[in-house]
Amino acid sequence: MSEKVKLPIYLDYHSTTPVDPLVLEQMLPYFKEEFGNASSKSHCFGWRAEFAVEKARTQVAKAIGAESSEIVFTSGATESNNAVLIGIAEKYGHLGKHIITSSIEHKCILEAANYLSRKGFDITLLPVNKEGQVEIEEVRKAIRPDTILISVMMANNETGTIQPFKEIGALAKEKNILFHTDAAQAVGKIRINVKEDNIDLLSMSAHKLCGPKGVGALFVRRREPRVVLEPLMHGGGQERGFRSGTLNVPGIVGLGKACEIATEKMDAEISRLSYLRDYLLSELRKELGEVTLNGHPTDRLPQSLNISFPHVASDALVARLKSIAISSTSACMSAASVPSYVLAAMKLSDEVIHGSIRIGLGRFTTQDEVNYAILSIVKAVKEIQANSPTFQRTEARMEQK
Ligand SMILES: *Cc1c(COP(=O)(O)O)cnc(C)c1O
DSSP, X not given: OTTTSOSSEEOBTTTOOOOOHHHHHHHGGGTTTOOOOTTOOSSHHHHHHHHHHHHHHHHHHHHHTOOGGGEEEESOHHHHHHHHHHHHHHHHTTTOOEEEEETTSOHHHHHHHHHHHHTTOEEEEEOOOTTSOOOHHHHHHXXXXXXXXXXXXXXXXXXXXXXXXXXXXXXXXXXXXXEEEEXXXXXXXXXXXXXXXXXXXXXXEGGGTTSOTTOEEEEEOOSSSOOOOOOSOOSSOTGGGTSOSOOOHHHHHHHHHHHHHHHHHHHHHHHHHHHHHHHHHHHHHHHHSOOEEOSOSSSBOTTEEEEEOTTOOHHHHHHHOTTEEOEETTGGGTTTTOOOHHHHHTTOOHHHHHTEEEEEOOTTOOHHXXXXXXXXXXXXXXXXXXXXXXXXXXXXXXXXX
């Protein structure tokens, strides 16, 4: 088995992804001979860079059903999310000071919201149910006359759970409130149409879809309604004034190509990856019995698996799995010894939270790699459970029955 797979195996695609060689190939000329500044209007170096940027803008727009003039390039989803929360608060703050978001957002949303609450804004953090979903009734209850923005992520980065973004979009439209979604985990993985889904603002990041790090985009609706933001960056007025600064041409070219490839391959990848993921879970259950699935059983990204094993601490498990790169969602935060706030918001038991691991498959994951991962995880879990006094007592009780 191990001759067939190259170790270590990367199964942490939620965290970041390898750059697709086809993406890299498109980018390389823009580091070399095509080095022009896309804002240089007086010569062909600038024109060619601008042409490449505009092509990428069209590719990005197409991936989410937007117009290319609605795409603003940024340094990634952290910047896009900050630009929305702070930019909307500044531009629309005179109409109201209430913003609704959820308790399971990425830190960059939660911390931007925290910053705004220090500046006098009122933030409502929506709860989620046991399956990690915001419920539409909770959104409805949270809306007030002074609500200016609803920001709920499209898919969660720990559980892969897809939020009811279409319903939230429709409700926000009905109530005349702007709707933003952090789609960093969702773009290229599930079908998105900002028009049909009533999305006014959408954040994305290239490195989550086999593109390069440090580049992303923000969709800002231009019609019905025309959305405006106070910019975070002041300067040369690039990106229609929404985001000053010399454009990262190679990165933008990479983001465009990454969007194009992900859109082309989406249907095939949804079936291939969801098959591999479901196979992984069912084999683990066959070998290990009880395995808890954290997150929504069906409304979930096709490549996401967040699971816990009884009497197994995820830190111990991840430490044993040296040739597989996965994440223990609690260890992510273990410097501060804080368990995952996402799983905590789902009100899962402490044991489940401390035992959770996140597996993320992706474009370059193979069946052989999944087979190898199954064998390694089964072996490691059995060893840890064999050394657990509480597990042995439970097993003995079960046998007596
Ligand atoms: C990765 C991620 C981000 C941050 O994106 P960067 O481009 O790395 O700044 C934000 N939100 C979610 C849901 C993410 O998964």
